[in-house]
Amino acid sequence: MLIKVGLPVDNDRGLRRCCPFCKREFKIVLTEEELKGFAQKGLESFMIEANGESDAGQSEPLQEERTCPYCGQKASVSSWWTQAQVDFFMDIARNMAIKEINKSFKRLERLNRPSSPVKFEAREIKQVEPRVLSEPNDMKVFELPCCDQRIKIKEDWSDKVYCFFCGFPHESEAESN
Numbered sequence: 001m002l003i004k005v006g007l008p009v010d011n012d013r014g015l016r017r018c019c020p021f022c023k024r025e026f027k028i029v030l031t032e033e034e035l036k037g038f039a040q041k042g043l044e045s046f047m048i049e050a051n052g053e054s055d056a057g058q059s060e061p062l063q064e065e066r067t068c069p070y071c072g073q074k075a076s077v078s079s080w081w082t083q084a085q086v087d088f089f090m091d092i093a094r095n096m097a098i099k100e101i102n103k104s105f106k107r108l109e110r111l112n113r114p115s116s117p118v119k120f121e122a123r124e125i126k127q128v129e130p131r132v133l134s135e136p137n138d139m140k141v142f143e144l145p146c147c148d149q150r151i152k153i154k155e156d157w158s159d160k161v162y163c164f165f166c167g168f169p170h171e172s173e174a175e176s177n
């Protein structure tokens with residue numbers, strides 16, 4: 001089952017990320033292509049990524065690592081979801097499950113025979129209200145010439161900024177205008 005999930009980005013196509021170590025938030029600026037790729041990804045791939053944290057580490061040599069711009073610690077590429085994003089995926093997954101259960105209850109109901117003394121009555125389970133994810137236009141753009149990428153960091157951050165992609169430490173002054 002492929003369910004497409006759209007993740008909100010801000011006006012700079014900034015996708016919010018959260019460091020699993022220091023819990024600080026930043027954003028990666030996606031290109032149009034990346035954004036399209038994201039929208040075409042199924043929920044399942046998100047779920048796998050969102051759950052990837054538990055078995056992240058040396059056991060999975062194929063897992064690429066990313067670096068926190070603030071604290072410089074490394075974690076697998078799937079470890080950077082914010083709690084809100086994970087909750088969002090969970091809601092969608094839960095609704096998918098509820099839909100399936102309701103469908104099979106309906107199927108059972110159709111098995112009822114007028115002559116049968118026992119009747120099965122399907123009662124619909126209500127779906128959860130999917131929470132609304134919004135993405136405010138906060139944070140400042142920080143250029144990463146090392147990888148030809150851009151991220152967004154906290155407005156008041158004046159310390160070193162590590163490249164999310166290669167881990168290269170940049171002085172904050174290197175920030176463009």
Ligand SMILES: [Zn+2]
Pocket residue numbers: 019020021022023024068069070071072073
């Ligand atoms: Zn961090």
Ligand SMILES: [Zn+2]
Pocket residue numbers: 144145146147148163164165166167168
């Ligand atoms: Zn880099």
